[in-house]
Amino acid sequence: MESLLAISLGIGLSAACGFRVFVPLLVMSVASLSGHLALAPGFQWIGTYPALITFSVATVVEIGGYYIPWVDHLLDTMATPAAIVAGTVITAAMVSNTSPMLKWTLAAIAGGGAAALVQGTTVLARGVSTATTGGLGNPFFATIKLGGALFISILALLVPLLAVGLIAVFLIVIGRKVVQKTARVQPVQPGAS
Numbered sequence: 001m002e003s004l005l006a007i008s009l010g011i012g013l014s015a016a017c018g019f020r021v022f023v024p025l026l027v028m029s030v031a032s033l034s035g036h037l038a039l040a041p042g043f044q045w046i047g048t049y050p051a052l053i054t055f056s057v058a059t060v061v062e063i064g065g066y067y068i069p070w071v072d073h074l075l076d077t078m079a080t081p082a083a084i085v086a087g088t089v090i091t092a093a094m095v096s097n098t099s100p101m102l103k104w105t106l107a108a109i110a111g112g113g114a115a116a117l118v119q120g121t122t123v124l125a126r127g128v129s130t131a132t133t134g135g136l137g138n139p140f141f142a143t144i145k146l147g148g149a150l151f152i153s154i155l156a157l158l159v160p161l162l163a164v165g166l167i168a169v170f171l172i173v174i175g176r177k178v179v180q181k182t183a184r185v186q187p188v189q190p191g192a193s
Contacts, residue, residue, distance in 0.1 A: 003095075003097075003098075004161075005160050005161070006094045006095055006096070006160075007091070007094065007095060007106065007110065008156075008160035008161050008163070008164045009094050009156050009157065009160040009163075010090055010091030010092075010093070010094030010095060010107070010110070010111055011091060011110050011111060011114045011156075011160075011164050011167075012152060012153075012155065012156025012160050012163030012164050012167065013027070013028060013087075013090045013091075013094070013152075013153055013156045013157075014086070014087030014088070014090045014091050014110070014111035014112070014114045014115045015087070015114040015115060015117070015118045015152060015156075015163075015164075015167040016118075016148070016149045016152040016153040016156065017083040017086040017087045017090065017115040017118075017119070017149075018083050018087070018114070018115045018116070018117065018118025018119035018120075018121070018122060019118060019119075019122060019145045019146070019148040019149035019152065020059070020062060020063070020145060020146055020149035021058075021062060021079055021082045021083050021086050022055055022058040022059040022062050022086075023059055023062075023146070023149035023150060023153055024086070024090060024149065024152075024153045024156075025046065025051075025055045025058075025059075025086060025090070026052070026055040026056060026058075026059045027150075027153040027154065027157065028046050028047075028090065028093070028153075029046055029047055029048075029051050029052045029055050030052065031047075031157055032044075032046055032047025033047050033048075033049070033052060036157065037157065039093050039094075040092065040093050040094060040095055040096035040103075041096060043089075043092065043093035046093055062075065062079075063142075063146055066138075066139075066142035066145070066146075067139050067142055069135060069138070072126070072138055072142060073130075076122075076123050076126060079119060080116070080119050080120070080123065083115040083116065083118075083119040084112040084115050084116050084119070085112070086115065087111040087112045087113075087114055087115025087116070088104075088107045088108050088111045088112040088115075089107070089111075090111055091106065091107040091110055091111025091112075091114075092104060092107035092111070095107065114167065117171055118167065118170070118171065121170075121171055121174050121175055121178065122145055122174075124178045125141065125174060125177075125178050126138060126141055128178055128181045129141045132181070148170075152166065152167065
């Protein structure tokens with residue numbers, strides 16, 4: 001049961017990276033420093049003061065950047081691979097007492113995959129927001145993503161299985177809405193009448 005909770009915690013925090021890359025790492029650092037989170041061997045650096053300062057600065061810069069027109073698009077482009085890497089590292093930091101091959105395979109597939117799915121869904125949703133509001137809705141969308149990152153990160157620490165369940169529901173609901181809106185916003189084909 002302890003392994004399932006650790007994996008769920010890792011997946012929940014990794015999925016939060018799909019909303020904001022550095023918020024879950026900052027939450028992990030604070031939780032580790034306060035003694036509320038045990039990190040796997042080799043990942044104790046996340047719970048150090050230099051890491052806390054680094055994650056704090058990176059979080060502030062990331063959050064601020066999403067409120068600047070055009071920078072938000074650039075950040076979304078860079079955030080996709082960064083979220084996958086962060087999700088992989090976060091899940092690996094939660095899994096202990098397993099072989100390195102199993103740990104990193106699980107971390108890449110479950111952690112990196114969860115981050116990629118959430119990030120991909122939010123990128124599509126932001127694209128729909130840009131197309132339907134001319135970019136005026138993007139700051140509102142950025143605030144929702146920040147709230148999602150904070151909420152899921154804290155929930156993953158408190159109730160990991162619930163966090164994973166909510167992420168699954170989020171992906172299904174938002175995924176359907178994005179597909180529906182994308183179908184309505186289809187460009188007119190050249191030569192079509």
